[in-house]
Amino acid sequence: MTWRTAMERALYGETGFYGRGERPAAHFRTSVHASARYAEALAGLLATVDEALGRPPRLHLVDVGAGCGRLLMRILDAVDPELAERVDAVAVELAPRSPSVPERVTWRSVLPDEITGLVIANEWLDNVPLDVVELTPSGPRMVLVDPATGAERAGPVPSDEDLAWVERWWPLRALGDRAEVGHPRCNAWASVLHRLRGGLALAVDYAHGRDARPAHGTLTGYRDGHTVPAVPDGSCDITAHVALDACLDAGATAGATGSTLTTQRRALRALGLTGARPPLGLASSDPRGYVAALCQAGEEAELIDPSGLGGFGWLAQTAGIELPSALTA
Template sequence: MVSKCTWQQAWEQTVTRANIFYRNNQPADHFTTSVMFSDEVANWLARTIQALDDGTELIVTDVGAGGAQLTLALADRLADRPWIQLTAIDLRAAPPSLPPSINWRIGDVRTISLTPARRVVVAHEFLDDIPCERFEVDEWGDARLIIVADGEAVMGPSLADDKACSAFEVNAPALRNWLDTWWPARRPYMRGEIGTTRDATWQHVTGWITSGLGIAIDYGHLLPERTVGTWDGGTLTGFRNGHPVTPMLDGSCNITAHVAMDAIAATRPDNDSTIRRQNEILRGGHVTKPGGLGDFLWLTQAFSRT
């Protein structure tokens, strides 16, 4: 019997279930992030946090904290403000070097509930790891769900076929609505990722904020680029030993896909939002090099009590 599931369902197995990549792997061993070698990211975030500081309790929450590089860098820069608390959340246990002043939560960010508070939530290279569905447009211009059949990615049912998609426990109307809004182009053989799960995750973590900031920093793209075909090949990538590889669903590599940053911003439409490229915020060096980390997008959303 052929084993079939959606790409998102198979990807999920590598994140939290049977084939967990992060159980035996450290991020630094497989890919480079800007927080691993640049003080500029931490400096900018620290200045932004300090600008919010009014001497009352403020909680900085690093979601998908990895090896705690960013959390530790912020702790160092904010050490003279003990009323600013730091919380980090990751699937793995805290690194041995973590000071007791930092609250480390083990678990899936998507299912953790934190008390709403005056808070800065930082998602640095986190949302691109959230599993999502993929689509491919067939020769007639019909968007089809990508499924995994015996380990191979193939075109599955049309997203216009609610019944066929429901056999995979997929809410086809929700996926169609997302595509119509955020990736409306339909060119034969184009591929892409459907960002509903990233939108839901961002909405969840920013729900912990009564007032403060939500900051998402990630490889991303925007509607004008998607419309003209810049990302028609999709953005799904695997990383192993510091190099991009074909994404494998056996837990042997980290799997990522770019984030539709304007779509996640729209989950909080009543808040002031800015989206900027990393090279507009930081200066020089590898973190601003085009084609690499300089292509990061920074979403900043301000929250206030109403």
């Protein structure tokens, strides 16, 4: 079958990885699990969006691909109590509601029809299934995969839609080059912007740009904290890096009034996370405070490490407000 079909079944089918209720935290480390400082930075972004919208009576905070809901709960804990009272928190997630999620958080499997506020898609788009096209001696061909073993072979000619996307966003230059055809992700992201009546939509993910696409793709499996072969049999999470530049274009077409593409390192540093060690003198005057500050510095350093989480792409697009200055710094 095609990779898109295989991924869909392996991730979201009845016996698929997420279909049976697996949680990301059990299999790989994300910024959400690395430190509460990540949520605190996003809480500051929520406050900025609230101010830009004129402090409306109700403000949406939507987490797409919410997992166990930890990010939403940490953001709510970090914002000013008055703002927290006005926030309608929505978790969009296919897995069942976690028992730890408070009743004030709305749990649903699809996006709200209209959103005014902040939408966060943290490592969501990399799990949107897609097809793979390879340049063969006979021209571009779909890559077919055996879901039980991961074995591949060349298949039919790609659709016109696939070929148009590949030509524009991931040109194939040499025999054996592969493209992960990202228009399903573009469409998924556009569906967020179509619903955004005012505010900010933020996608955070593994990413690459048109001038640096990996020649052989990025399909990867994750299980129990380790990378494993991307076999679409439902036994592991399967991801592929995101062409966020293409998603930006789709969001602009869907109505975004402001757009920027940056890295997590740049964005979080602008939001106040520096990873700087506390002054050594604090160790004598306030040993406990020094240890706490040192732990915080370590967590921030992990979040902004350019070779790790700090290298993630941040795609921010707005509707009806200016882009926050921290995201354009």
